[in-house]
Amino acid sequence: MEKNGKGLLNIIGSGSVFEGAINVPHSIRIDGHFKGKLQTAEAVTVGEAGTVEAEVKAQNAFIFGKVMGNIYVEDRVELHTSAVVVGDLHAKELVIKEGAVYHGNCSMQKGKEAAIENAVA
Numbered sequence: 511m512e513k514n515g516k517g518l519l520n521i522i523g524s525g526s527v528f529e530g531a532i533n534v535p536h537s538i539r540i541d542g543h544f545k546g547k548l549q550t551a552e553a554v555t556v557g558e559a560g561t562v563e564a565e566v567k568a569q570n571a572f573i574f575g576k577v578m579g580n581i582y583v584e585d586r587v588e589l590h591t592s593a594v595v596v597g598d599l600h601a602k603e604l605v606i607k608e609g610a611v612y613h614g615n616c617s618m619q620k621g622k623e624a625a626i627e628n629a630v631a
Contacts, residue, residue, distance in 0.1 A: 520550075524559050540575070558592045571601075573610075580614075 518536040522528050526542035533549045541557040546564050548554060553570040556562050560575035567582045573593040581587060583601040591609035598615045606612060 522560075524557075556593075 520532075520534050520536060520538040522538070522540045522542045522544055524541040527544075528542065529545045531547040531549075532538065532544070535551045537552040537555070538548070538550050539555040539557060540560040540562055542559075543561045544564060545562075548562065548564045549567040551569060553572060554566055554568040555572045556575040556577055558574045562575070562577045562579065564577075564579045565582070566577065566579060569584050571581055571583050571587045572590070573588065573595060574590045575592065576594045578596045580598045581595070581600065583599075585601065586603040586605070587599055587601045588605045589595055589607060589610040589612055591607045593607075593610040593612075595611070596613045598617065599612075600617045600619075602619045604616060604618070
């Protein structure tokens with residue numbers, strides 16, 4: 511572990527149930543069930559057994575399990591093969607792997623849209 515605290519990981523383990531608000535300065539992994547509001551300055555990972563019913567705000571999101579709620583990410587969202595997401599996504603980059611289920615609206619940030627419009631023009 512670095513002295514500045516970078517690299518720390520918070521975990522809600524398999525079989526655990528947590529309801530409320532979480533705001534952590536480091537990455538978090540959810541393999542249990544979380545309901546409420548989730549915010550992290552780094553990455554959120556929802557494992558295959560993980561279920562999240564929450565508004566999620568993070569730098570990056572890696573989804574292998576289920577998320578019901580809107581996801582607001584500064585950089586990248588990855589929906590892996592086992593992912594099921596019901597809610598709106600807001601991110602610069604979105605990767606959806608074959609087999610993932612996604613139901614919602616997606617909004618890419620304007621910087622990315624401007625780059626696409628300039629490339630097409």
